[in-house]
Amino acid sequence: xxxxxxxxxxxxxxxxxxxxxxxxxxxxxxxxxxxxxxxxxxxxxxxxxxxxxxxxxxxxxxxxxxxxxxxxxxxxxxxxxxxxxxxxxxxxxxxxxxxxxxxxxxxxxxxxxxxxxxxxxxxxxxxxxxxxxxxxxxxxxxxxxxxxxxxxxxxxxxxxxxxxxxxxxxxxxxxxxxxxxxxxxxxxxxxxxxxxxxxxxxxxxxxxxxxxxxxxxxxxxxxxxxxxxxxxxxxxxxxxxxxxxxxxxxxxxxxxxxxxxxxxxxxxxxxxxxxxxxxxxxxxxxxxxxxxxxxxxxxxxxxxxxxxxxxxxxxxxxxxxxxxxxxxxxxxxxxxxxxxxxxxxxxxxxxxxxxxxxxxxxxxxxxxxxxxxxxxxxxxxxxxxxxxxxxxxxxxxxxxxxxxxxxxxxxxxxxxxxxxxxxxxxxxxxxxxxxxxxxxxxxxxxxxxxxxxxxxxxxxxxxxxxxxxxxxxxxxxxxxxxxxxxxxxxxxxxxxxx
Amino acid sequence: xxxxxxxxxxxxxxxxxxxxxxxxxxxxxxxxxxxxxxxxxxxxxxxxxxxxxxxxxxxxxxxxxxxxxxxxxxxxxxxxxxxxxxxxxxxxxxxxxxxxxxxxxxxxxxxxxxxxxxxxxxxxxxxxxxxxxxxxxxxxxxxxxxxxxxxxxxxxxxxxxxxxxxxxxxxxxxxxxxxxxxxxxxxxxxxxxxxxxxxxxxxxxxxxxxxxxxxxxxxxxxxxxxxxxxxxxxxxxxxxxxxxxxxxxxxxxxxxxxxxxxxxxxxxxxxxxxxxxxxxxxxxxxxxxxxxxxxxxxxxxxxxxxxxxxxxxxxxxxxxxxxxxxxxxxxxxxxxxxxxxxxxxxxxxxxxxxxxxxxxxxxxxxxxxxxxxxxxxxxxxxxxxxxxxxxxxxxxxxxxxxxxxxxxxxxxxxxxxxxxxxxxxxxxxxxxxxxxxxxxxxxxxxxxxxxxxxxxxxxxxxxxxxxxxxxxxxxxxxxxxxxxxxxxxxxxxxxxxx
Numbered sequence: 001x002x003x004x005x006x007x008x009x010x011x012x013x014x015x016x017x018x019x020x021x022x023x024x025x026x027x028x029x030x031x032x033x034x035x036x037x038x039x040x041x042x043x044x045x046x047x048x049x050x051x052x053x054x055x056x057x058x059x060x061x062x063x064x065x066x067x068x069x070x071x072x073x074x075x076x077x078x079x080x081x082x083x084x085x086x087x088x089x090x091x092x093x094x095x096x097x098x099x100x101x102x103x104x105x106x107x108x109x110x111x112x113x114x115x116x117x118x119x120x121x122x123x124x125x126x127x128x129x130x131x132x133x134x135x136x137x138x139x140x141x142x143x144x145x146x147x148x149x150x151x152x153x154x155x156x157x158x159x160x161x162x163x164x165x166x167x168x169x170x171x172x173x174x175x176x177x178x179x180x181x182x183x184x185x186x187x188x189x190x191x192x193x194x195x196x197x198x199x200x201x202x203x204x205x206x207x208x209x210x211x212x213x214x215x216x217x218x219x220x221x222x223x224x225x226x227x228x229x230x231x232x233x234x235x236x237x238x239x240x241x242x243x244x245x246x247x248x249x250x251x252x253x254x255x256x257x258x259x260x261x262x263x264x265x266x267x268x269x270x271x272x273x274x275x276x277x278x279x280x281x282x283x284x285x286x287x288x289x290x291x292x293x294x295x296x297x298x299x300x301x302x303x304x305x306x307x308x309x310x311x312x313x314x315x316x317x318x319x320x321x322x323x324x325x326x327x328x329x330x331x332x333x334x335x336x337x338x339x340x341x342x343x344x345x346x347x348x349x350x351x352x353x354x355x356x357x358x359x360x361x362x363x364x365x366x367x368x369x370x371x372x373x374x375x376x377x378x379x380x381x382x383x384x385x386x387x388x389x390x391x392x393x394x395x396x397x398x399x400x401x402x403x404x405x406x407x408x409x410x411x412x413x414x415x416x417x418x419x420x421x422x423x424x425x426x427x428x429x430x431x432x433x434x435x436x437x438x439x440x441x442x443x444x445x446x447x448x449x450x451x452x453x454x455x456x457x458x459x460x461x462x463x464x465x466x467x468x469x470x471x472x473x474x475x476x477x478x479x480x481x482x483x484x485x486x487x488x489x490x491x492x493x494x495x496x497x498x
Numbered sequence: 499x500x501x502x503x504x505x506x507x508x509x510x511x512x513x514x515x516x517x518x519x520x521x522x523x524x525x526x527x528x529x530x531x532x533x534x535x536x537x538x539x540x541x542x543x544x545x546x547x548x549x550x551x552x553x554x555x556x557x558x559x560x561x562x563x564x565x566x567x568x569x570x571x572x573x574x575x576x577x578x579x580x581x582x583x584x585x586x587x588x589x590x591x592x593x594x595x596x597x598x599x600x601x602x603x604x605x606x607x608x609x610x611x612x613x614x615x616x617x618x619x620x621x622x623x624x625x626x627x628x629x630x631x632x633x634x635x636x637x638x639x640x641x642x643x644x645x646x647x648x649x650x651x652x653x654x655x656x657x658x659x660x661x662x663x664x665x666x667x668x669x670x671x672x673x674x675x676x677x678x679x680x681x682x683x684x685x686x687x688x689x690x691x692x693x694x695x696x697x698x699x700x701x702x703x704x705x706x707x708x709x710x711x712x713x714x715x716x717x718x719x720x721x722x723x724x725x726x727x728x729x730x731x732x733x734x735x736x737x738x739x740x741x742x743x744x745x746x747x748x749x750x751x752x753x754x755x756x757x758x759x760x761x762x763x764x765x766x767x768x769x770x771x772x773x774x775x776x777x778x779x780x781x782x783x784x785x786x787x788x789x790x791x792x793x794x795x796x797x798x799x800x801x802x803x804x805x806x807x808x809x810x811x812x813x814x815x816x817x818x819x820x821x822x823x824x825x826x827x828x829x830x831x832x833x834x835x836x837x838x839x840x841x842x843x844x845x846x847x848x849x850x851x852x853x854x855x856x857x858x859x860x861x862x863x864x865x866x867x868x869x870x871x872x873x874x875x876x877x878x879x880x881x882x883x884x885x886x887x888x889x890x891x892x893x894x895x896x897x898x899x900x901x902x903x904x905x906x907x908x909x910x911x912x913x914x915x916x917x918x919x920x921x922x923x924x925x926x927x928x929x930x931x932x933x934x935x936x937x938x939x940x941x942x943x944x945x946x947x948x949x950x951x952x953x954x955x956x957x958x959x960x961x962x963x964x965x966x967x968x969x970x971x972x973x974x975x976x977x978x979x980x981x982x983x984x985x986x987x988x989x990x991x992x993x994x995x996x
Binding site: 211292 | 680681682683709710711713714717732733735736741742744745747748749751752753765786787788789790791793
């Protein structure tokens with residue numbers, strides 16, 4: 001009696017987002033799509049999250065073209081995306097009809113599974129997107145952001161699952177973006193969801209690997225009845241990323257659970273990304289290990305590096321420890337939001353402000369909005385004194401209604417503005433690009449014709465660039481030869497000054 | 499009802515042996531001993547394995563002095579060592595009274611827990627060492643080397659545990675040196691041992707982390723009743739090393755199992771080794787990730803790098819894949835030995851020979867001895883045709899008795915030879931050093947007076963050396979200034995040609 005466990009492969013989205021700063025070019029994924037398509041995954045996460053932003057900001061790639069390419073190259077796979085509810089893939093709330101159009105266009109271009117979440121777990125912010133997905137007939141996955149606080153009990157998460165079910169979701173995702181989900185709560189929450197929502201409700205578990213314990217959590221989630229789990233191929237796994245797909249497969253041997261993944265194909269996928277990864281070394285997360293301090297600070301790794309660079313810009317790099325200690329206090333003042341985009345940035349930046357200028361002497365606009373309810377409801381009441389300060393700062397009152405209900409229809413205006421831009425191609429897809437990234441879209445539209453940029457570098461290129469820079473600095477006039485060792489191989493590099 | 503789980507900290511022995519090629523100098527461990535001593539470990543593994551060899555071969559350190567230092571600095575801790583049964587810490591079988599003396603001297607100098615194993619799981623090779631330990635009143639831990647083959651069933655391992663118990667061991671170690679132990683067999687074997695040997699028999703589980711699944715295996719082993727598990731502090735963990743101590747502690751939260759480790763002290767230990775580790779970067783294992791191919795090839799990572807360098811020396815680096823495929827065949831011919839020192843080297847080298855010169859056209863002396871029973875009995879019969887070839891090659895017959903029974907008393911001769919060496923200090927400890935490493939001991943005795951060598955380098959030293967070498971090569975005459983970035987910090991380095 002073996003129970004089958006399904007797997008979502010993350011390497012094409014969250015894998016490189018977490019480890020290589022979302023910089024992987026489509027052309028580095030194309031050659032391996034056929035193997036991925038045939039490996040037996042339940043779904044392939046390949047779009048959404050930060051990839052849209054990265055495509056237009058860094059890679060001169062049209063994200064819609066990327067989606068259509070995946071659709072073509074992965075004909076047998078469910079394509080999966082991460083969608084920030086009413087924020088879509090941007091950083092503000094959008095009016096409902098913009099949400100509808102984004103979902104329609106995503107489905108039309110090939111998306112199958114929409115994992116919809118809200119940073120505050122305010123399900124009012126998920127509702128419209130979920131309804132839009134259901135109307136397209138695609139798979140609507142309601143998401144619970146896992147976090148820890150005195151109020152985030154197992155019962156709370158189970159209750160949220162019940163509300164997502166009532167909203168009509170096709171599956172429920174327990175999403176642990178900071179690797180805080182320990183084995184016992186993983187078991188208890190999944191068990192609780194199955195009991196509350198019925199055995200037929202698909203439970204999908206997403207964990208990162210930063211703290212080193214979450215493969216055990218996946219084991220426990222599976223024992224409790226989880227249907228689908230998320231992993232990334234081993235050569236682009238671990239650290240701030242995810243548990244290795246192959247380790248999951250092997251872990252289950254003999255347990256009464258099994259995946260239907262093809263180990264030979266997994267090996268090819270592994271080898272492909274093992275070859276690609278070193279070329280993106282300059283974007284690679286510094287942190288590839290295990291960090292359990294996160295359990296106490298609740299601060300995801302990416303957030304720490306953000307705060308570090310903010311402090312460094314202010315010449316206050318030595319005050320990181322104070323900021324780390326300030327974050328939990330800010331989080332409490334703000335009603336214990338989970339720390340995930342965008343709440344992690346908002347709380348982190350305010351913590352930096354508090355340390356540099358004194359507690360709440362200066363507020364960021366986003367933090368004021370968070371305090372005033374413009375991102376939605378939090379699990380705990382927010383601090384009334386700081387709400388008062390935020391009202392003064394922002395010159396507006398706090399709200400209790402759904403944030404998007406404050407917005408007027410905006411599609412026509414967005415289309416007008418986008419239409420005025422050089423290189424706008426007339427499609428709704430382009431309007432959506434402009435809507436989500438109004439600062440970046442104009443530049444992207446105007447350079448789109450030049451085609452995608454691949455930011456990766458071969459070992460030879462890295463060595464050559466370094467040598468050139470050095471030669472220039474030293475005023476070397478003649479050819480210089482270098483032997484450069486990278487990843488165990490020796491490369492000969494000759495450099496001539498220009 | 500919480501059950502307490504004990505922990506052995508590996509960082510002072512197997513941690514740096516697996517990740518930093520056993521190169522860590524005692525002086526880099528001394529400052530953190532007090533924290534380790536107070537952290538609540540069941541034992542601290544700090545001696546034996548390859549450390550003895552490394553001390554005299556690379557570090558000009560007296561291993562006995564290292565042991566006495568640990569004894570002084572860890573007054574509240576059980577000191578633990580790894581002992582290769584009748585091989586002691588060397589690479590051949592020793593006559594019984596040499597074994598007795600080694601154990602006596604180790605106990606006298608401060609050792610508490612002796613983990614005794616034999617590479618072939620031939621318990622006749624454990625018996626004398628175990629008896630010697632029991633006579634000293636110290637803790638004798640009988641060890642099962644875990645491996646996989648058609649004959650290595652769970653029942654086989656449980657039966658071996660029973661025999662170790664009959665031999666009078668104080669605890670039983672399930673030792674998984676290649677990270678092959680999956681969760682379900684971990685559970686089944688530990689459960690089986692507890693049922694066969696009684697709940698009171700302490701079960702101690704040692705796993706490496708190479709395949710990424712073994713923290714889950716520790717969880718399952720604990721659920722099955724394991725009393726003690728081995729981990730290494732996070733900053734010197736993972737890859738070819740072990741699961742992080744802190745991850746184990748956190749993993750158990752809420753599960754009904756708990757450790758008594760002090761998290762604040764673990765943090766200090768982590769920070770200490772995070773500072774030390776980069777200085778040994780040149781010795782660091784290239785492989786810090788997850789590799790599940792091992793499950794199919796059964797070849798531990800360290801063995802692969804050995805074979806790679808052997809092939810490279812023969813100009814046949816491109817034939818590694820053939821060698822990897824040859825290893826399981828050689829292992830079958832040899833009766834399915836576990837692959838651990840020294841059987842891993844013996845099997846690996848013969849596989850290289852087979853590929854380069856044709857199957858068994860040439861035999862190494864060690865492989866012939868293995869085939870002829872001079873290392874002990876194997877689980878399966880060895881191939882009669884190759885035994886015949888080995889008899890011809892070695893000009894001796896195969897044996898079935900305990901290998902050490904072929905040896906004559908050798909202590910007096912060893913003492914005489916050691917006494918003749920420059921720098922011999924007259925102690926039995928020095929005789930043992932000579933006995934185990936007759937090639938290395940003379941050099942060590944003669945240079946011992948110069949004191950320990952620390953092979954680690956600061957980032958500044960590494961940069962300076964590189965720059966000097968470069969300057970020399972280019973004939974640069976004047977001072978050159980470099981800015982070197984390492985681990986996120988910028989170091990200014992000035993180099994003047996000498």
